[in-house]
């Protein structure tokens with residue numbers, strides 16, 4: 557897949573079926589999304605004991621519950637009796653138990669089966685064997701992460717190598733994401749495959765064409781090579797006349813508490829496979845969550861995170877800051893949608909130019925994850 561085409565500086569793009577074929581989408585679900593830690597939303601929405609959220613992960617429905625002891629538990633939203641879904645509300649509060657509305661089996665907030673009607677007639681019903689199916693859950697960056705694979709390693713094993721490769725030690729920690737508050741959230745419904753959205757985020761060859769606002773702030777991106785194309789991110793610098801990462805170019809908020817003057821004019825973009833993109837700028841962070849809904853449909857939820865004290869201050873207004881990325885997102889997603897339509901053509905076969913060669917790293921990781929190995933070796937790292 558990454559072998560050279562006729563011209564040595566052009567590499568073959570993945571064939572269109574990887575973006576359009578329902579069978580490959582199922583493979584992605586089975587091999588990647590059912591086996592990886594997925595960021596599913598903010599953890600602080602579940603602060604009170606008894607609060608729950610229902611989260612749909614592909615074909616599975618998961619309940620995440622804050623127990624009386626303050627611990628979070630997650631389990632499949634699936635009654636062990638005959639499989640009724642226990643909860644259809646998106647969120648809410650349980651009193652003491654979770655009761656199935658069909659035949660009234662009831663479970664504790666930790667998922668244990670507590671009682672079933674006529675239990676005395678069923679000595680074979682060993683309660684310990686009929687608890688709700690547990691789902692792995694962790695909290696990190698103030699977000700809740702779930703993994704449907706009971707055998708999966710800890711979340712750290714998934715994210716730490718990616719952080720070490722892209723950002724180096726200690727950079728992400730300085731942004732203190734777990735302490736930030738959400739100033740705004742926008743949901744984008746994108747008619748494109750999830751992989752296209754990641755690939756588009758990785759390359760900056762398109763920036764000069766479609767992102768006039770972004771390249772006004774980050775002139776280095778006009779070259780076609782963004783920070784992500786450079787191997788280890790040094791961070792892209794703001795343009796001389798630009799003081800902050802906002803549509804107007806004005807610095808609208810003080811820098812985040814963990815940062816210093818050397819961070820003041822830097823932009824980092826980062827992929828945390830498989831479903832998170834992060835943008836770090838001096839006064840805020842944007843966290844993108846990708847939720848694949850079909851071969852040609854992905855929901856992207858973006859949170860804009862600011863320092864809580866700054867947000868509590870008089871006249872806090874993030875509109876200018878949000879506008880720059882929101883415009884950029886819409887430009888990106890529109891381009892991904894146009895590719896999605898083109899990739900359905902029997903004639904489609906794309907190439908990657910040198911500024912896009914970084915995408916072959918993603919291909920290699922992706923193909924290995926779905927059990928296909930690329931024909932050639934991944935791009936040599938410079």
Ligand code: FES
Nearest residue numbers: 635637638656659
């Ligand atoms: S399906 Fe839940 S109690 Fe019967």
Ligand SMILES: [Fe+2]
Nearest residue numbers: 756763767888
């Ligand atoms: Fe872009």
